[in-house]
Amino acid sequence: MAGASTSASPNLGGQLKKSLAFLAQGNLGIPVMLLVLLGMMTLPLPPFLLDTFFTFNIALSIVVLLVSVYSKRPLDFAIFPTILLIATLLRLALNVASTRVVLLEGHQGGDSAGKVIEAYGEVLIGGNYAVGLVVFAILMIINFVVVTKGAGRVSEVSARFTLDAMPGKQMAIDADLNAGLIDADQAKTRRADIAAEADFYGAMDGASKFVKGDAVAGILILIINVAGGFAIGMAQHGLTFSDAVSAYTLLAIGDGLVAQIPSLLLSTATAIMVTRNGGDEDMGQQVFGQMFGSVRALSVSAVLLLLMGLVPGMPHLVFLSAAAIAGLTAYIIHWKREGGQLGDAVMQRLGAKPALPQGGSGASAPGTNALAAP
16 A cells, blocks of 8 residues: 555656646646636626736736837747737726626725725825826826827838838848858748748737727726716615715726726837837847937037026926936946047146056057047
């Protein structure tokens, strides 16, 4: 018996490792996730599970946004359209589940629909329901009119131009192959990249429609939650109008906000992916390298900020600090480009002697200072 139990333990451990490896590879994880989404739309969820899924949704949106920022090429995140679809379905399933809980348990107030919804509602409303509705409407306009609509248009144009440019790219690869500039394997890799790029932008064109529809659904769900909550609270639970407003508006706005914040993050990630150009640097490196690489632009900006800071009534400390930062940044960049010789050049212009290098004479080598007077 002891030998049988000893032999059974390694077998059980091996089966467990195989099962975990199988789930880690995604062979079963994605189908299970889709089944969970369907279950969320049909089965009632307790507040704790709602908080868990809302937290996962926010974390997923943050991860997707950061991966989009740090991707050097759009093809480095080629699975993005599929993830965008799954995240949209998850958010819609959460909207259905949270709407059910809000309408059924909203008359109790407080955290009856989960602590996440209550916290988001209290932060946005701040004790004034009219202000909360206005702020939520502004967020919806930003997400729907600005980010989502712009990203959808860019996706359409990118897909169209990518498909139009495919024949020319294929001919260029064939010409390089015939000229001996590349071998057959390199030509095959380049053709695969071109096909993958066309597939990616075509998929992004379709996935952006899901994001746009999700933004519209968020507006309708908020209206349904508020109107349905008033009707159910006053007709079935005997609440007064003020009590119904206090209970259901808080939960409805919190429910809408906890869904629209991840939606805004994913819309921003979509816009970043479709507006990125391929290169060897991620988004942060490109932004700092190109925006803050022009000394002239930073210098002019510093002067303009200085002039605006001298205008009466302006917050002088803020503008003058910004002008000082811009001017100092321009000076540091220019000093580094000149190989650290900018200080000596300024001293020479002022008629003073530059600092002597160790082991050298006071005369500087000709041509080493680009700012020296002719």
